[in-house]
Amino acid sequence: MKALMVSADSLLHAEVAAQGSARMPGLQLVATRQGLREAVERPLAELPELAIVDASAVTASEAELVERLCKLYPATSVLLLTREPPPELLIRAMRAGIREVLQLPLVHSAFHEALGRIELAAGCGQLRNGKVLAFISCKGGSGATFLSTNFAYALAALADKKVLLIDLHGQFGDATLYVSDQKPAMTLSDICAQISRMDGAFLESCLVHVASNFGVLAAADDPQHTVDMKPEHMDTILRVACQHYDYIVLDVGRQIDAISLRALDQADAIHPVLQLALPDIRDGRRLLDIFRSLGYAAERIRLIVNRYEKGGKLRLTDLEQALGADVMHTVPNDYLSATDSVNQGIPVLQLSRSSAVARSLGELVELVTARRAPESKGLFDRLFGRHEAE
Numbered sequence: 001m002k003a004l005m006v007s008a009d010s011l012l013h014a015e016v017a018a019q020g021s022a023r024m025p026g027l028q029l030v031a032t033r034q035g036l037r038e039a040v041e042r043p044l045a046e047l048p049e050l051a052i053v054d055a056s057a058v059t060a061s062e063a064e065l066v067e068r069l070c071k072l073y074p075a076t077s078v079l080l081l082t083r084e085p086p087p088e089l090l091i092r093a094m095r096a097g098i099r100e101v102l103q104l105p106l107v108h109s110a111f112h113e114a115l116g117r118i119e120l121a122a123g124c125g126q127l128r129n130g131k132v133l134a135f136i137s138c139k140g141g142s143g144a145t146f147l148s149t150n151f152a153y154a155l156a157a158l159a160d161k162k163v164l165l166i167d168l169h170g171q172f173g174d175a176t177l178y179v180s181d182q183k184p185a186m187t188l189s190d191i192c193a194q195i196s197r198m199d200g201a202f203l204e205s206c207l208v209h210v211a212s213n214f215g216v217l218a219a220a221d222d223p224q225h226t227v228d229m230k231p232e233h234m235d236t237i238l239r240v241a242c243q244h245y246d247y248i249v250l251d252v253g254r255q256i257d258a259i260s261l262r263a264l265d266q267a268d269a270i271h272p273v274l275q276l277a278l279p280d281i282r283d284g285r286r287l288l289d290i291f292r293s294l295g296y297a298a299e300r301i302r303l304i305v306n307r308y309e310k311g312g313k314l315r316l317t318d319l320e321q322a323l324g325a326d327v328m329h330t331v332p333n334d335y336l337s338a339t340d341s342v343n344q345g346i347p348v349l350q351l352s353r354s355s356a357v358a359r360s361l362g363e364l365v366e367l368v369t370a371r372r373a374p375e376s377k378g379l380f381d382r383l384f385g386r387h388e389a390e
């Protein structure tokens with residue numbers, strides 16, 4: 001948990017830092033302010049999860065600053081440390097919704113109990129029970145990265161879900177570039193190297209943020225294999241991700257390795273992406289055979305035909321017969337919109353909202369969210385302005 005410490009007492013600061021770092025997960029003091037006035041006048045750019053306020057030197061006339069601090073950081077839990085608090089301060093603190101007030105000098109057991117209550121309250125509010133949706137190309141260039149990144153953005157933008165995309169390409173992963181021009185500061189291999197730090201806040205801080213509710217975790221960038229990435233790391237990442245995101249979209253790439261296999265094992269649905277052409281169908285068969293031999297249930301596998309054009313020699317039913325599986329969705333061939341979007345690194349829904357491919361992604365969002373929550377039917381019509389009567 002990341003905390004702001006408000007105190008001019010360096011000994012107390014050191015004591016809190018030492019007690020906090022001994023916790024699992026650790027409490028980190030990310031910033032310090034000398035007093036309440038400085039805290040409200042110099043707010044942090046990144047909201048802390050917790051503010052620990054030493055109010056021992058606060059006078060009655062300064063008590064209103066407590067309320068101002070709480071308004072400044074409405075989502076932040078506040079822990080007040082006091083010696084002999086003026087009644088005015090306690091009344092203000094109660095009014096501001098502060099529930100944790102501890103007496104100084106600090107009793108360590110009481111401090112840890114208070115942090116436990118705060119963590120529980122913060123954690124419970126956020127538990128999301130996320131769904132993991134994997135996209136995998138049957139053949140190189142089928143469009144799995146384009147569809148997974150743009151579908152993830154569409155889920156966040158159209159269905160207002162909190163979405164994380166994880167790029168699992170073992171090498172040359174470039175999912176971030178499909179939807180953003182930012183350079184990732186952290187990658188999957190960096191997270192694996194620091195897996196003991198893993199919690200919701202750490203995961204969030206490692207992402208490239210495309211929208212406030214959509215982040216991308218960039219592919220491992222470790223050609224020398226200096227990081228010992230283990231399948232267990234994937235378990236930890238997905239466990240934390242499922243607690244903090246509604247959907248975790250995986251761009252699996254073509255090479256299945258021990259890490260991506262562990263992720264596929266845990267996916268609620270796997271979307272093999274292929275085009276309506278014989279080489280794709282051949283490779284698709286091989287991939288589905290692998291999934292069958294891994295014991296993956298048929299209903300978890302949902303085929304997506306990309307760059308679909310009606311009237312070709314091969315029909316969808318031919319593909320379904322050859323693969324022994326139904327097609328869940330088709331995405332039309334829309335060269336101009338797709339190329340523009342990929343070249344500019346802007347999601348196609350943002351760049352060309354009314355294009356055929358953007359509409360198709362909207363339908364896929366509707367299909368996926370309707371499977372999960374039947375009451376969300378009609379989302380596509382509402383969002384694209386189609387009315388019931390039309």
Ligand SMILES: Nc1ncnc2c1ncn2[C@@H]1O[C@H](COP(=O)(O)OP(=O)(O)OP(=O)(O)O)[C@@H](O)[C@H]1O
Pocket residue numbers: 137139140141142143144145146147253254306307308331332333334335336338339342357
């Ligand atoms: N529906 C579509 N219409 C037109 N072009 C598309 C469509 N979907 C994808 N493309 C184009 O296909 C190209 C390859 O797509 P993408 O990189 O997503 O494939 P991939 O399956 O991830 O490949 P790899 O196996 O290399 O990871 C992209 O540059 C994109 O412009």
Ligand SMILES: [Mg+2]
Pocket residue numbers: 144145146169253
């Ligand atoms: Mg790809």
